[in-house]
Amino acid sequence: MIKLAVISGKGGTGKTMTTAALARLLKGTLVLADCDVDAANLELVIRPTLIRTEPFMGMKTAVIDPALCSRCEECREHCRFDAIECLADTCRVNPLRCEGCAVCVHVCPVAITIQPRQTGEINYSVTSRGHLVHARLVPGAGNSGLLVHAVKKTAMDQDPDCDLFLIDGPPGTGCPLISTISGTDIVLIVTEPSISGLHDLKRVVAVCRQFRPRILVAINRFDLELSLSEKIQCWCNEEKIPVIGKIPFDPAVIESVRRGIAVTDSGPGPAAQAIQTLAAKLEQELSDLGNRR
Protein backbone atom coordinates (compact mmCIF):
# COMPACT_ATOMS: atom_id res chain seq x y z
CA MET A 1 0.00 0.00 0.00
CA ILE A 2 1.36 3.40 -1.00
CA LYS A 3 0.17 6.24 1.24
CA LEU A 4 -0.45 9.57 -0.48
CA ALA A 5 -1.70 12.70 1.31
CA VAL A 6 -3.00 15.80 -0.48
CA ILE A 7 -2.18 18.84 1.68
CA SER A 8 -1.74 22.58 1.14
CA GLY A 9 -0.45 24.71 4.02
CA LYS A 10 -2.79 27.55 3.07
CA GLY A 11 -6.48 26.69 3.19
CA GLY A 12 -8.81 26.83 0.21
CA THR A 13 -6.25 26.13 -2.49
CA GLY A 14 -8.16 23.14 -3.90
CA LYS A 15 -7.11 20.04 -1.93
CA THR A 16 -10.52 18.42 -1.85
CA MET A 17 -11.32 19.19 -5.50
CA THR A 18 -7.97 17.62 -6.47
CA THR A 19 -8.38 14.60 -4.18
CA ALA A 20 -11.86 13.85 -5.55
CA ALA A 21 -10.58 13.95 -9.13
CA LEU A 22 -7.54 11.81 -8.32
CA ALA A 23 -9.78 9.24 -6.65
CA ARG A 24 -11.63 8.94 -9.96
CA LEU A 25 -8.52 8.89 -12.15
CA LEU A 26 -5.80 6.90 -10.37
CA LYS A 27 -5.71 3.21 -11.23
CA GLY A 28 -5.72 0.25 -8.85
CA THR A 29 -7.60 -0.36 -5.63
CA LEU A 30 -8.10 2.54 -3.25
CA VAL A 31 -8.95 3.42 0.31
CA LEU A 32 -9.87 7.04 0.96
CA ALA A 33 -9.68 9.08 4.16
CA ASP A 34 -10.78 12.64 4.83
CA CYS A 35 -8.37 13.89 7.48
CA ASP A 36 -9.63 17.48 7.44
CA VAL A 37 -11.72 16.50 10.44
CA ASP A 38 -12.55 20.11 11.42
CA ALA A 39 -14.34 20.74 8.15
CA ALA A 40 -14.61 17.52 6.16
CA ASN A 41 -15.81 18.14 2.61
CA LEU A 42 -14.69 15.20 0.49
CA GLU A 43 -18.05 13.50 0.96
CA LEU A 44 -19.71 16.41 -0.84
CA VAL A 45 -18.01 15.55 -4.14
CA ILE A 46 -17.51 11.80 -3.88
CA ARG A 47 -21.04 10.68 -2.98
CA PRO A 48 -20.39 7.97 -0.44
CA THR A 49 -22.94 5.57 0.97
CA LEU A 50 -22.71 5.72 4.74
CA ILE A 51 -22.40 2.26 6.29
CA ARG A 52 -22.00 3.08 9.97
CA THR A 53 -20.96 5.71 12.47
CA GLU A 54 -19.02 5.22 15.68
CA PRO A 55 -18.43 7.71 18.48
CA PHE A 56 -14.89 9.00 18.91
CA MET A 57 -13.73 9.47 22.47
CA GLY A 58 -10.95 12.03 22.60
CA MET A 59 -8.92 13.11 25.59
CA LYS A 60 -10.71 12.78 28.91
CA THR A 61 -12.18 15.81 30.69
CA ALA A 62 -12.20 16.74 34.37
CA VAL A 63 -15.55 16.87 36.17
CA ILE A 64 -16.03 18.51 39.58
CA ASP A 65 -18.71 17.13 41.91
CA PRO A 66 -20.31 20.29 43.35
CA ALA A 67 -21.51 18.38 46.43
CA LEU A 68 -17.93 17.55 47.37
CA CYS A 69 -16.21 20.78 46.29
CA SER A 70 -15.09 22.90 49.27
CA ARG A 71 -14.20 25.79 46.96
CA CYS A 72 -10.58 25.91 48.11
CA GLU A 73 -9.60 26.86 44.52
CA GLU A 74 -6.48 24.72 44.60
CA CYS A 75 -7.59 23.06 41.36
CA ARG A 76 -7.91 26.44 39.68
CA GLU A 77 -4.48 27.55 40.89
CA HIS A 78 -2.83 24.42 39.50
CA CYS A 79 -4.65 24.36 36.14
CA ARG A 80 -2.33 25.65 33.42
CA PHE A 81 -5.13 25.85 30.84
CA ASP A 82 -7.39 28.31 32.70
CA ALA A 83 -10.06 25.63 32.43
CA ILE A 84 -11.46 25.98 35.95
CA GLU A 85 -13.72 28.79 36.99
CA CYS A 86 -14.55 29.31 40.69
CA LEU A 87 -17.88 30.92 41.48
CA ALA A 88 -19.38 31.86 44.85
CA ASP A 89 -20.66 28.38 45.64
CA THR A 90 -18.68 25.98 43.47
CA CYS A 91 -15.91 25.49 40.95
CA ARG A 92 -16.57 24.20 37.45
CA VAL A 93 -14.59 22.97 34.46
CA ASN A 94 -14.83 24.58 31.03
CA PRO A 95 -14.72 21.47 28.79
CA LEU A 96 -13.59 23.56 25.81
CA ARG A 97 -10.40 24.55 27.65
CA CYS A 98 -9.74 21.36 29.64
CA GLU A 99 -6.93 19.27 28.13
CA GLY A 100 -7.52 16.29 30.41
CA CYS A 101 -4.12 16.47 32.12
CA ALA A 102 -5.56 15.29 35.49
CA VAL A 103 -3.47 17.72 37.58
CA CYS A 104 -6.70 18.88 39.26
CA VAL A 105 -7.54 15.27 40.15
CA HIS A 106 -4.11 14.96 41.73
CA VAL A 107 -4.60 18.04 43.91
CA CYS A 108 -8.25 17.20 44.73
CA PRO A 109 -8.99 13.48 44.43
CA VAL A 110 -12.09 13.95 46.61
CA ALA A 111 -14.24 16.14 44.38
CA ILE A 112 -12.71 15.77 40.92
CA THR A 113 -12.71 12.85 38.52
CA ILE A 114 -11.57 12.55 34.96
CA GLN A 115 -14.12 11.14 32.56
CA PRO A 116 -14.25 10.11 28.92
CA ARG A 117 -15.95 12.54 26.59
CA GLN A 118 -17.14 12.14 23.03
CA THR A 119 -15.39 14.70 20.85
CA GLY A 120 -16.42 13.43 17.44
CA GLU A 121 -17.62 10.58 15.31
CA ILE A 122 -15.97 8.35 12.75
CA ASN A 123 -17.96 7.46 9.63
CA TYR A 124 -17.42 4.40 7.44
CA SER A 125 -18.69 4.71 3.90
CA VAL A 126 -18.27 3.05 0.55
CA THR A 127 -17.79 4.86 -2.74
CA SER A 128 -17.49 3.75 -6.35
CA ARG A 129 -13.71 3.76 -5.78
CA GLY A 130 -13.50 1.92 -2.48
CA HIS A 131 -13.85 2.55 1.22
CA LEU A 132 -13.98 6.07 2.62
CA VAL A 133 -13.38 6.85 6.27
CA HIS A 134 -14.31 10.36 7.32
CA ALA A 135 -15.05 12.04 10.60
CA ARG A 136 -16.83 14.87 12.25
CA LEU A 137 -15.23 16.70 15.14
CA VAL A 138 -17.69 18.16 17.62
CA PRO A 139 -17.41 21.87 16.75
CA GLY A 140 -15.14 23.52 19.26
CA ALA A 141 -13.64 20.25 20.49
CA GLY A 142 -9.91 19.69 20.79
CA ASN A 143 -7.78 16.66 19.95
CA SER A 144 -8.22 16.87 16.18
CA GLY A 145 -4.76 15.30 15.82
CA LEU A 146 -5.94 12.23 17.73
CA LEU A 147 -9.05 12.00 15.57
CA VAL A 148 -6.91 12.21 12.41
CA HIS A 149 -4.81 9.35 13.73
CA ALA A 150 -7.95 7.28 14.39
CA VAL A 151 -9.36 8.05 10.92
CA LYS A 152 -6.13 6.94 9.22
CA LYS A 153 -5.84 3.76 11.23
CA THR A 154 -9.49 2.84 10.67
CA ALA A 155 -9.17 3.50 6.94
CA MET A 156 -6.07 1.35 6.52
CA ASP A 157 -7.76 -1.48 8.42
CA GLN A 158 -10.63 -1.49 5.90
CA ASP A 159 -8.47 -2.83 3.10
CA PRO A 160 -4.85 -3.41 4.11
CA ASP A 161 -4.05 -4.96 0.71
CA CYS A 162 -5.21 -2.06 -1.46
CA ASP A 163 -2.78 -0.39 -3.86
CA LEU A 164 -3.21 3.19 -2.71
CA PHE A 165 -4.28 4.95 0.46
CA LEU A 166 -5.40 8.44 -0.63
CA ILE A 167 -5.82 11.09 2.06
CA ASP A 168 -7.51 14.50 1.80
CA GLY A 169 -5.53 16.46 4.39
CA PRO A 170 -6.13 19.51 6.58
CA PRO A 171 -4.68 22.99 6.02
CA GLY A 172 -2.05 24.37 8.38
CA THR A 173 1.16 22.96 9.83
CA GLY A 174 0.08 21.99 13.35
CA CYS A 175 -1.17 18.94 15.14
CA PRO A 176 -3.72 17.60 12.57
CA LEU A 177 -1.31 18.14 9.65
CA ILE A 178 1.57 16.41 11.44
CA SER A 179 -0.75 13.53 12.31
CA THR A 180 -1.86 13.34 8.64
CA ILE A 181 1.58 13.22 7.00
CA SER A 182 3.29 10.93 9.49
CA GLY A 183 3.90 7.58 7.81
CA THR A 184 2.96 8.74 4.29
CA ASP A 185 5.10 7.90 1.24
CA ILE A 186 4.13 10.89 -0.90
CA VAL A 187 2.60 14.29 -0.16
CA LEU A 188 1.06 16.34 -2.93
CA ILE A 189 0.97 19.99 -1.90
CA VAL A 190 -1.69 21.99 -3.72
CA THR A 191 -0.74 25.66 -3.70
CA GLU A 192 -1.92 28.84 -5.44
CA PRO A 193 -0.08 31.78 -7.01
CA SER A 194 -0.35 34.25 -4.15
CA ILE A 195 2.25 35.53 -1.72
CA SER A 196 0.29 33.77 1.04
CA GLY A 197 0.28 30.53 -0.96
CA LEU A 198 4.06 30.64 -1.48
CA HIS A 199 4.76 31.63 2.14
CA ASP A 200 2.58 28.79 3.43
CA LEU A 201 4.06 26.33 0.93
CA LYS A 202 7.55 27.01 2.29
CA ARG A 203 6.37 26.40 5.85
CA VAL A 204 4.52 23.19 5.10
CA VAL A 205 7.50 21.86 3.11
CA ALA A 206 9.68 22.54 6.18
CA VAL A 207 7.29 20.42 8.26
CA CYS A 208 7.16 17.62 5.65
CA ARG A 209 10.95 17.45 5.59
CA GLN A 210 10.94 16.48 9.25
CA PHE A 211 9.28 13.30 8.01
CA ARG A 212 10.36 11.42 4.91
CA PRO A 213 7.69 11.52 2.24
CA ARG A 214 8.44 12.38 -1.37
CA ILE A 215 7.19 15.96 -1.83
CA LEU A 216 5.32 16.99 -5.00
CA VAL A 217 3.62 20.29 -5.82
CA ALA A 218 0.64 21.32 -7.96
CA ILE A 219 -0.26 24.97 -8.60
CA ASN A 220 -3.99 25.54 -8.74
CA ARG A 221 -5.52 28.55 -10.56
CA PHE A 222 -1.96 29.18 -11.80
CA ASP A 223 -3.09 31.68 -14.44
CA LEU A 224 -4.59 34.12 -11.89
CA GLU A 225 -1.11 35.54 -11.20
CA LEU A 226 1.49 34.21 -13.63
CA SER A 227 4.41 36.05 -12.03
CA LEU A 228 3.79 34.30 -8.71
CA SER A 229 3.33 30.92 -10.41
CA GLU A 230 6.75 31.51 -11.95
CA LYS A 231 8.16 32.36 -8.49
CA ILE A 232 6.71 29.16 -7.01
CA GLN A 233 8.18 27.16 -9.91
CA CYS A 234 11.62 28.75 -9.35
CA TRP A 235 11.53 28.10 -5.62
CA CYS A 236 10.50 24.47 -6.20
CA ASN A 237 13.34 24.07 -8.74
CA GLU A 238 15.84 25.37 -6.19
CA GLU A 239 14.46 23.00 -3.59
CA LYS A 240 14.38 20.12 -6.10
CA ILE A 241 10.64 19.64 -5.60
CA PRO A 242 8.86 18.54 -8.80
CA VAL A 243 5.89 20.68 -9.85
CA ILE A 244 3.73 17.99 -11.45
CA GLY A 245 0.66 20.03 -12.29
CA LYS A 246 -0.55 23.50 -13.22
CA ILE A 247 -4.33 23.81 -13.12
CA PRO A 248 -5.91 26.88 -14.73
CA PHE A 249 -8.75 28.90 -13.22
CA ASP A 250 -11.93 27.36 -14.57
CA PRO A 251 -15.52 28.15 -13.50
CA ALA A 252 -16.28 24.46 -14.21
CA VAL A 253 -14.57 23.66 -10.89
CA ILE A 254 -17.15 25.53 -8.82
CA GLU A 255 -19.93 24.20 -11.03
CA SER A 256 -18.82 20.61 -10.46
CA VAL A 257 -18.64 21.17 -6.69
CA ARG A 258 -22.18 22.55 -6.84
CA ARG A 259 -23.26 19.41 -8.71
CA GLY A 260 -21.46 17.20 -6.19
CA ILE A 261 -19.12 15.57 -8.71
CA ALA A 262 -15.39 15.57 -9.48
CA VAL A 263 -14.42 18.24 -12.02
CA THR A 264 -12.97 15.54 -14.28
CA ASP A 265 -16.47 14.04 -14.54
CA SER A 266 -17.99 17.31 -15.71
CA GLY A 267 -16.60 17.32 -19.26
CA PRO A 268 -13.30 18.13 -20.97
CA GLY A 269 -12.68 21.67 -19.65
CA PRO A 270 -9.24 23.22 -19.09
CA ALA A 271 -9.10 22.33 -15.35
CA ALA A 272 -10.23 18.74 -16.01
CA GLN A 273 -7.55 18.32 -18.68
CA ALA A 274 -4.83 19.72 -16.43
CA ILE A 275 -5.83 17.36 -13.63
CA GLN A 276 -5.69 14.42 -16.04
CA THR A 277 -2.12 15.37 -16.87
CA LEU A 278 -1.39 15.70 -13.15
CA ALA A 279 -2.90 12.25 -12.49
CA ALA A 280 -0.76 10.70 -15.25
CA LYS A 281 2.41 12.14 -13.70
CA LEU A 282 1.33 10.97 -10.27
CA GLU A 283 0.68 7.51 -11.71
CA GLN A 284 4.29 7.46 -12.90
CA GLU A 285 5.49 8.50 -9.41
CA LEU A 286 3.43 5.73 -7.81
CA SER A 287 4.73 3.12 -10.20
CA ASP A 288 8.36 4.26 -9.66
CA LEU A 289 7.84 3.99 -5.93
CA GLY A 290 6.19 0.57 -6.31
CA ASN A 291 9.15 -0.66 -8.42
CA ARG A 292 11.70 0.54 -5.86
CA ARG A 293 10.03 -1.55 -3.14
Added chain:
Amino acid sequence: MKLAIASGKGGTGKSMVAANLAFTLAWTGQVTLVDCDVEEPNLHLFFTTQASTREITLPVPVIDETACQHCGKCGEFCQYGALTVLPNRILFFSELCHSCGGCTLVCPNDAIHEEPKRIGTLSVSNPQPGLKLISGTLDTGSPHAVPVIREAKKQATHDPCVIFDTAPGTSCPIVEALDGCDACIVVTESTPFGLHDLQLAVDVTARLGIPAGVVINRSDGKDEETLRFCTDHDLDIMMTIPFSREIAAIQNRGELLCRVQPEWQKDFCSLFFKCRALAGVER
Protein backbone atom coordinates in the same frame (compact mmCIF):
# COMPACT_ATOMS: atom_id res chain seq x y z
CA MET B 1 -14.39 45.95 20.79
CA LYS B 2 -12.82 42.55 20.28
CA LEU B 3 -13.78 41.26 16.84
CA ALA B 4 -12.87 37.84 15.42
CA ILE B 5 -12.74 36.86 11.75
CA ALA B 6 -13.39 33.13 11.28
CA SER B 7 -14.42 30.85 8.44
CA GLY B 8 -14.58 27.08 8.86
CA LYS B 9 -13.35 26.56 5.31
CA GLY B 10 -9.84 27.72 4.51
CA GLY B 11 -9.01 30.27 1.85
CA THR B 12 -12.34 32.11 1.91
CA GLY B 13 -10.66 35.46 2.55
CA LYS B 14 -10.41 35.89 6.33
CA SER B 15 -7.05 37.61 6.18
CA MET B 16 -8.23 39.78 3.31
CA VAL B 17 -11.22 41.00 5.34
CA ALA B 18 -9.15 41.43 8.51
CA ALA B 19 -6.35 43.34 6.77
CA ASN B 20 -8.65 45.69 4.87
CA LEU B 21 -10.80 46.35 7.92
CA ALA B 22 -7.76 47.22 10.03
CA PHE B 23 -6.21 49.34 7.27
CA THR B 24 -9.43 51.34 6.94
CA LEU B 25 -10.03 51.80 10.68
CA ALA B 26 -6.48 52.93 11.35
CA TRP B 27 -7.16 56.20 9.47
CA THR B 28 -9.57 57.30 12.18
CA GLY B 29 -8.43 55.58 15.37
CA GLN B 30 -6.23 53.02 17.08
CA VAL B 31 -6.64 49.45 15.92
CA THR B 32 -4.75 46.28 16.79
CA LEU B 33 -4.66 43.40 14.35
CA VAL B 34 -3.73 40.00 15.79
CA ASP B 35 -2.80 37.11 13.50
CA CYS B 36 -4.10 34.03 15.33
CA ASP B 37 -3.57 31.73 12.32
CA VAL B 38 -0.23 30.79 13.85
CA GLU B 39 0.24 27.68 11.69
CA GLU B 40 0.17 29.76 8.51
CA PRO B 41 0.27 33.46 9.49
CA ASN B 42 -0.08 35.75 6.49
CA LEU B 43 -1.02 39.24 7.69
CA HIS B 44 2.61 40.38 7.88
CA LEU B 45 2.79 39.83 4.11
CA PHE B 46 0.30 42.67 3.61
CA PHE B 47 1.97 45.00 6.11
CA THR B 48 5.70 44.66 5.56
CA THR B 49 7.67 46.64 8.09
CA GLN B 50 10.31 46.14 10.75
CA ALA B 51 8.91 44.11 13.66
CA SER B 52 10.27 43.36 17.09
CA THR B 53 10.24 39.62 17.67
CA ARG B 54 10.58 37.47 20.74
CA GLU B 55 10.43 33.75 21.40
CA ILE B 56 7.43 31.97 22.86
CA THR B 57 8.26 29.03 25.08
CA LEU B 58 6.48 26.33 27.04
CA PRO B 59 7.83 24.78 30.23
CA VAL B 60 8.83 21.14 29.71
CA PRO B 61 10.17 18.67 32.25
CA VAL B 62 13.89 18.04 32.72
CA ILE B 63 14.79 14.98 34.75
CA ASP B 64 17.65 14.97 37.20
CA GLU B 65 18.93 11.45 36.58
CA THR B 66 20.96 11.46 39.82
CA ALA B 67 17.84 12.05 41.95
CA CYS B 68 15.46 9.89 39.85
CA GLN B 69 14.65 6.48 41.35
CA HIS B 70 12.85 5.33 38.15
CA CYS B 71 9.74 4.64 40.20
CA GLY B 72 7.53 5.27 37.16
CA LYS B 73 5.03 7.64 38.85
CA CYS B 74 5.54 10.44 36.31
CA GLY B 75 5.06 8.07 33.37
CA GLU B 76 1.90 6.63 34.92
CA PHE B 77 0.49 10.09 35.58
CA CYS B 78 1.19 11.66 32.17
CA GLN B 79 -2.06 11.51 30.20
CA TYR B 80 -0.28 12.20 26.92
CA GLY B 81 2.31 9.41 26.96
CA ALA B 82 5.13 11.96 26.90
CA LEU B 83 7.22 10.16 29.54
CA THR B 84 8.30 6.53 29.32
CA VAL B 85 10.19 5.25 32.35
CA LEU B 86 12.67 2.46 31.69
CA PRO B 87 14.55 0.59 34.46
CA ASN B 88 17.59 2.82 34.11
CA ARG B 89 16.45 5.95 32.26
CA ILE B 90 13.49 8.07 31.17
CA LEU B 91 12.47 8.85 27.61
CA PHE B 92 10.77 12.23 27.13
CA PHE B 93 8.82 13.03 23.94
CA SER B 94 8.50 16.80 23.99
CA GLU B 95 6.05 16.99 21.05
CA LEU B 96 3.52 15.00 23.11
CA CYS B 97 3.94 17.14 26.25
CA HIS B 98 1.14 19.63 27.04
CA SER B 99 3.18 21.40 29.77
CA CYS B 100 0.60 20.69 32.46
CA GLY B 101 3.26 20.38 35.17
CA GLY B 102 1.75 17.15 36.51
CA CYS B 103 5.00 15.18 36.42
CA THR B 104 6.74 17.70 38.67
CA LEU B 105 3.87 17.42 41.17
CA VAL B 106 3.80 13.62 41.36
CA CYS B 107 7.54 12.98 41.52
CA PRO B 108 8.27 11.77 45.06
CA ASN B 109 12.01 12.45 44.71
CA ASP B 110 11.91 16.04 43.51
CA ALA B 111 13.81 14.88 40.46
CA ILE B 112 11.84 16.88 37.85
CA HIS B 113 12.07 20.58 37.19
CA GLU B 114 10.88 22.56 34.17
CA GLU B 115 12.82 24.48 31.58
CA PRO B 116 11.47 26.61 28.73
CA LYS B 117 11.31 25.07 25.26
CA ARG B 118 10.77 27.27 22.23
CA ILE B 119 7.55 26.61 20.27
CA GLY B 120 7.19 29.79 18.22
CA THR B 121 7.65 33.55 18.00
CA LEU B 122 5.66 36.69 18.62
CA SER B 123 6.20 39.75 16.41
CA VAL B 124 4.87 43.24 17.04
CA SER B 125 5.04 46.06 14.49
CA ASN B 126 3.48 49.42 13.63
CA PRO B 127 3.09 49.27 9.85
CA GLN B 128 1.08 52.51 9.63
CA PRO B 129 -0.04 55.23 12.08
CA GLY B 130 -2.89 53.93 14.25
CA LEU B 131 -2.21 50.29 13.43
CA LYS B 132 -0.45 47.72 15.61
CA LEU B 133 0.12 44.27 14.12
CA ILE B 134 0.75 41.29 16.41
CA SER B 135 1.67 38.01 14.72
CA GLY B 136 2.07 34.67 16.42
CA THR B 137 4.09 32.13 14.44
CA LEU B 138 4.27 28.47 15.38
CA ASP B 139 7.67 26.91 14.73
CA THR B 140 7.45 24.45 11.84
CA GLY B 141 7.13 20.95 13.25
CA SER B 142 5.68 22.06 16.57
CA PRO B 143 2.10 20.90 17.25
CA HIS B 144 1.44 23.49 19.99
CA ALA B 145 -0.65 26.12 18.20
CA VAL B 146 -2.91 27.01 21.13
CA PRO B 147 -0.24 28.40 23.52
CA VAL B 148 1.14 30.58 20.69
CA ILE B 149 -2.36 31.97 20.05
CA ARG B 150 -2.79 32.59 23.78
CA GLU B 151 0.46 34.62 23.90
CA ALA B 152 -0.48 36.64 20.82
CA LYS B 153 -3.88 37.50 22.29
CA LYS B 154 -2.35 38.40 25.64
CA GLN B 155 -0.24 41.03 23.90
CA ALA B 156 -3.44 42.88 22.93
CA THR B 157 -5.25 42.56 26.28
CA HIS B 158 -5.40 46.28 27.02
CA ASP B 159 -5.99 47.54 23.49
CA PRO B 160 -9.43 49.07 22.91
CA CYS B 161 -10.17 47.89 19.37
CA VAL B 162 -8.78 44.51 18.38
CA ILE B 163 -9.33 42.36 15.28
CA PHE B 164 -8.37 38.69 15.57
CA ASP B 165 -7.73 36.80 12.33
CA THR B 166 -8.24 33.09 13.10
CA ALA B 167 -7.15 29.82 11.51
CA PRO B 168 -9.64 27.89 9.38
CA GLY B 169 -11.46 24.98 10.98
CA THR B 170 -13.54 24.48 14.09
CA SER B 171 -11.18 22.95 16.66
CA CYS B 172 -9.08 24.18 19.57
CA PRO B 173 -7.09 26.93 17.76
CA ILE B 174 -10.36 28.57 16.72
CA VAL B 175 -11.91 28.28 20.18
CA GLU B 176 -8.79 29.86 21.67
CA ALA B 177 -8.91 32.74 19.18
CA LEU B 178 -12.66 33.35 19.62
CA ASP B 179 -12.66 33.15 23.41
CA GLY B 180 -13.61 36.53 24.90
CA CYS B 181 -14.55 38.18 21.59
CA ASP B 182 -17.60 40.48 21.39
CA ALA B 183 -18.54 39.54 17.83
CA CYS B 184 -17.40 37.35 14.97
CA ILE B 185 -17.43 37.80 11.20
CA VAL B 186 -17.69 34.46 9.41
CA VAL B 187 -16.27 34.72 5.89
CA THR B 188 -17.71 32.26 3.39
CA GLU B 189 -17.94 31.58 -0.34
CA SER B 190 -20.98 30.43 -2.29
CA THR B 191 -20.08 26.81 -2.85
CA PRO B 192 -21.34 23.67 -1.09
CA PHE B 193 -17.93 23.53 0.67
CA GLY B 194 -18.29 27.11 1.82
CA LEU B 195 -21.84 26.59 3.04
CA HIS B 196 -21.09 23.31 4.81
CA ASP B 197 -18.20 24.88 6.72
CA LEU B 198 -20.14 28.11 7.37
CA GLN B 199 -22.66 25.98 9.28
CA LEU B 200 -19.86 24.48 11.37
CA ALA B 201 -18.29 27.86 12.11
CA VAL B 202 -21.65 29.36 13.09
CA ASP B 203 -22.19 26.37 15.37
CA VAL B 204 -18.90 27.14 17.16
CA THR B 205 -19.75 30.83 17.63
CA ALA B 206 -23.18 29.84 18.99
CA ARG B 207 -21.63 27.39 21.46
CA LEU B 208 -19.33 30.16 22.68
CA GLY B 209 -22.21 32.66 22.85
CA ILE B 210 -20.56 35.07 20.40
CA PRO B 211 -22.85 37.01 18.01
CA ALA B 212 -21.94 36.29 14.39
CA GLY B 213 -22.51 37.93 11.02
CA VAL B 214 -21.54 36.77 7.53
CA VAL B 215 -19.37 38.13 4.71
CA ILE B 216 -19.73 36.40 1.34
CA ASN B 217 -16.47 36.62 -0.60
CA ARG B 218 -15.75 35.89 -4.29
CA SER B 219 -19.46 35.84 -4.99
CA ASP B 220 -20.35 34.79 -8.54
CA GLY B 221 -23.95 35.83 -7.92
CA LYS B 222 -25.16 32.29 -7.19
CA ASP B 223 -25.60 32.90 -3.48
CA GLU B 224 -29.17 31.57 -3.01
CA GLU B 225 -28.25 28.62 -0.78
CA THR B 226 -26.10 30.80 1.46
CA LEU B 227 -28.79 33.50 1.62
CA ARG B 228 -31.38 30.89 2.59
CA PHE B 229 -29.17 29.47 5.32
CA CYS B 230 -28.49 32.96 6.73
CA THR B 231 -32.19 33.88 6.70
CA ASP B 232 -33.12 30.60 8.42
CA HIS B 233 -30.49 31.14 11.11
CA ASP B 234 -31.09 34.84 11.60
CA LEU B 235 -27.60 35.74 10.39
CA ASP B 236 -27.01 39.16 8.86
CA ILE B 237 -25.06 39.20 5.59
CA MET B 238 -22.97 42.25 6.35
CA MET B 239 -21.05 42.45 3.08
CA THR B 240 -20.78 40.70 -0.28
CA ILE B 241 -17.54 40.94 -2.24
CA PRO B 242 -17.86 39.88 -5.88
CA PHE B 243 -15.39 37.59 -7.62
CA SER B 244 -13.19 39.46 -10.04
CA ARG B 245 -9.83 38.57 -11.47
CA GLU B 246 -8.70 42.09 -10.59
CA ILE B 247 -9.49 41.72 -6.87
CA ALA B 248 -7.92 38.25 -6.87
CA ALA B 249 -4.76 39.64 -8.46
CA ILE B 250 -4.52 42.49 -5.92
CA GLN B 251 -4.85 40.01 -3.09
CA ASN B 252 -2.49 37.45 -4.64
CA ARG B 253 0.26 40.07 -5.05
CA GLY B 254 0.03 40.93 -1.35
CA GLU B 255 -1.56 44.31 -1.88
CA LEU B 256 -4.56 45.67 -0.03
CA LEU B 257 -7.83 46.16 -1.86
CA CYS B 258 -8.57 49.34 0.14
CA ARG B 259 -5.17 50.83 -0.72
CA VAL B 260 -5.37 50.06 -4.44
CA GLN B 261 -9.09 50.85 -4.76
CA PRO B 262 -9.82 53.37 -1.94
CA GLU B 263 -13.54 53.38 -2.80
CA TRP B 264 -13.74 50.07 -0.89
CA GLN B 265 -12.92 51.84 2.38
CA LYS B 266 -16.49 53.00 2.87
CA ASP B 267 -17.70 49.38 2.50
CA PHE B 268 -15.28 48.21 5.18
CA CYS B 269 -16.25 51.17 7.41
CA SER B 270 -19.87 50.15 7.09
CA LEU B 271 -18.91 46.52 7.85
CA PHE B 272 -17.27 47.73 11.05
CA PHE B 273 -20.37 49.68 12.12
CA LYS B 274 -22.47 46.57 11.56
CA CYS B 275 -20.07 44.55 13.71
CA ARG B 276 -20.29 47.15 16.45
CA ALA B 277 -24.08 46.95 16.36
CA LEU B 278 -23.83 43.15 16.42
CA ALA B 279 -21.57 43.25 19.47
CA GLY B 280 -23.60 45.98 21.18
CA VAL B 281 -20.48 47.97 22.12
CA GLU B 282 -19.46 51.59 21.64
CA ARG B 283 -16.09 51.16 20.00
